[in-house]
Amino acid sequence: MLSVVMLSALAVTAPRDGEPVATVRHDAAKREVVVTAGPFSVKAMAPGMKHEEMGMMEDHNTPLIRFEWPVDGSFRGFAIEIVDAKGAPIDRKMVHHLIAINFDRRQLFYPMYERIFGIGSETEDASIPKSLGVPVKAGNKMGMYLAWANETGKDVEGAQVVLRLSYSPTNLNPRPLAALPIYMDVNLTVGKGNEYDVPVGRSEKGWEFTPAVGGRILGISGHMHDYGVEVRLEDAETGKVLTKVNAKRAADGKVSGIERKLFGVTGQGLRLREGRKYRVVGVYDNPTGQPIKNGAMAHMVGLYVPDDVKKWPALDLGDEGLQDDLAYLSAMGMAGHKHGN
Template identity: 40%
Template sequence: MYILLLPLLAAPLTARPFDSLPPARTRMAYEPAGRTVTITVGPFRLPAMGHDHDMMMMMMDGWAEDRSDPVTWPADTWLQGFQLRVVDGAGRELSRRLLHHWAVIDLDRRELVYPVAHRVMGGGAESGDVRLPPTVGVPLPAGHRLQAFFMWHNDSDQDLEAVYLKLTITWLPGNLQPRPVPVLPFWADVDFHPGQGGANRYDVPPGGSTRVAEFTVPVSGHLLVLSGHLHDYGASIRVEDALTGEILARVTARRDSDGAVREVSRELLGLWGPGPHFEANRRYLIVVVYDNPTGAPLTGVMGVIGGLFQPDDLKAWPAVDATNPDYQRDFAGFLRASTVAMANRTRMLP
């Protein structure tokens, strides 16, 4: 897959002017006895941005993300959950809010909604860790290639040195009997443009707005869990049947008095029943609602849902196609974004 994509990035990747900043190291620890894989990426230097909204927008306009090296998954497994930590060089835990958002992609499986590399896990500053019950699991075969991408956001007034991202993934053996029910993470963006990064954002006028995007899924199945990612003053995200208008699921933001989003709810739709059923190729809507009492436009907001999907037939999940233009643009955008991140950090070094 890298061979197909590198020609799209020849200039930034082969003639990078940012070599004064050494790349962060990626280490993977496979612990069969504890049934964990821990991926550690770092160190990073995070310059203080204070509460400089303009600086954050400048970073996002360049879609400045960092990345890990690709790692090869070591065994046939069922993923059970993850714990994400941000730590310093001594292993002391730092605030998770240093991460604006993050994702781990599987280069060898496609997404449910889009023909791009599968986002196995991810979230925003307001997202928590995940632990699945042992009756369900995310199938991940040995040999699949994973890579992490993430955006830092140090809104404090203090530079942070030697910051590390530490992701611990828990799993069950692939030959477990009885077999867990196969589920796969999925996501959908109300303003998705493959590979364009900052274009996946929009502005909210004074008084608020509702934004809608249509999507389909190529395989039928049940929605078991839903959560989302919203910026400040975000209110809710819901999924509707485009034909009937029925609300299939809805998540809401928990906000501080100043509008800052601290958490987006996680709806366990399959806890007491099968969860809403999605039909292949039927039209659905993602509806994102923002309030805006500030009297000025809110710039650069996002609206993304993510959750767990139980396909009726796992074998019907479409195979990944690394020659698909959207796949190539999407992954090229990830790589280009991390090059921008290196440039931004270099410019802010003393």
Template identity: 30%
Template sequence: MKKTIAICGAFLLAAAIAAVPFKAQGKQEKQEDSSKDNQPRHTGLDEGAAKPLPNQHEHPGFMQEDMHHAVAKGVTLDAKVDAAAHTVTLSVGPMNLPAHTSHMKMPQPPDLVWEVPMDGWLLAYHPKLVDVRGNAVPGTVLHHVAFWNENRADFLCPNKEEHIFGAGSEMTDWTEVPGYGYRVMKGNKIRIETMMYNPTATSYDKAYLEVVIPFQETSEDASAATPRRNVYPAWMDVTSCGKSGYDLPTGKSEKTGTVTLKYDGVLLGVGGHLHDYGKQIVLQDVTRQETVATLDAKADAQGHLQSVPVKLFVQQGGYKFAANDVLRISATYDNPTGKLLRDGAMGIAVGYFVAADDAKMAALWRKGKPTHGMAGMSHDQ
């Protein structure tokens, strides 16, 4: 099965929000919006930036658990900072991708860790795939990439690390949201989990995944750029706070889970994450008995997922949530293959959350050695 992953929450959400002014307060309404190589120079910010995990055969991220793969040899993480352009480019590779190779048979990169070299905000994420000569490689061969902040817990599921960025075969661009950013501190460790496959008839040798990240540093200079409001990626999962993948039965099916909010705040918008044969994601506030969003997926004639729409709440000042609100997430699928697809489904509503009192979010920072709250993925050495 072609396993296209559409991670369409903060990604398309950011692009849509960028064109809409944010109001501090506003009436809560529900209106659908389905809109969807310069060489950087090195600076002192590069020093010690990219580090492999000491134990590279375990991948504890939510997308890869309970799977076993060979480790791709020689794959490293390179970090280049362009201080003038205020960007960092992270490059994972080289990776050899033989044609007609599933993600289960493809040797997978080890988890790699980027050590953040500055205090400030990460503003956007621009992924692309290239070969060693800089030529474009189709996004089809990216099963997924996920960035995890090992130094901060997820605000909905504190047993997990904070999932700050994700992309799949659609290679969706996460555009900057004016006035907002993801807060980081120097020394934060961002774990990069990558899975490749190649369903095409063309082999790709020495491919690299590059992610360009614009950033803004903090400054004590009063004339410097205005500090940004902090956003918190909200991954609201049908498996609640467990591992996200689940077995997909034949025919029509629905899976539902809940998460409980611990903070007052607003959701700027919401999109969705599904796999092939996914039909719909619904997000509800059970406490208020309100449907926050109903997102109908688009697929091709074979059921391969193409997109999930985005619903915005920016013009109303965001969709208001209160601490202790219970959110219900439902995902529906229609699997026509006639067989159970192991770990063939996920259902996640994804968006950006802005806390009413950001000071309360400080409790999410982890000082000790990070622990991964879910079963890991083994890579056979």
């Protein structure tokens, strides 16, 4: 089993000719890691193309691009810039989404590699307070992939993505609290996808989970497609709604984004208890009169401070889920590969 994992890991570390690669520069003075990925050939989208239709395009996601994190510390923010072949800035809305993966930690609720951060076309550059951070170590294996949404009508050749990733050093006093990303999806099959059909009218889909370690959620957001209404989190044992994020929904049901909520860094946050059952629920309301095949996604993401970080589920490379996730990520951007989480 292990050799299969190592082989496929090797296969993706050697990009084929002409494929984008990442270079990493560590600026210790600025406490910043600059990851530059490219070159990308960004084809113009057909006018009026939608998210679901884009998913059917073979080149929707780029291949996985690997890099190594260079310094011990606490990751705390990102800024993204897109430049053309000459280094001139391009509108960053051209990036439909960008997902970064940490191959040295798994997720709390899934046997999947940590998605350390994600950026959508509507996401602003973001950072968390110095009192918090996602623990990272020099040599951590990371990767990223992205999808373009080029609505300029012109192909762009030789584009580069510049990520400025800020961190706090290990000697920061007081030490930042370890805060880790969590992900809760109403319809995820690890190694496959998370899309599902949108029925006519109002509908709900839910998924139950139990934290292996208690903790507090400091902030949440989520993701939905057109006709999404809300993603909410419930205590599955009492049915009580703990929190929710609303889709930014126009009168015709089109969704342009989703709410972001902060519970405060110094307060209790939203407490989840070890061993207790919770449920994430996605609500859609489809007024079109037609069901929409694979039209829905619904998930909540958050920042979680575990009561005891040692209780975080360990990375077990023999786990089938992790192997499926790696196979999924390694096949990213290849012909016939579908848009996933």
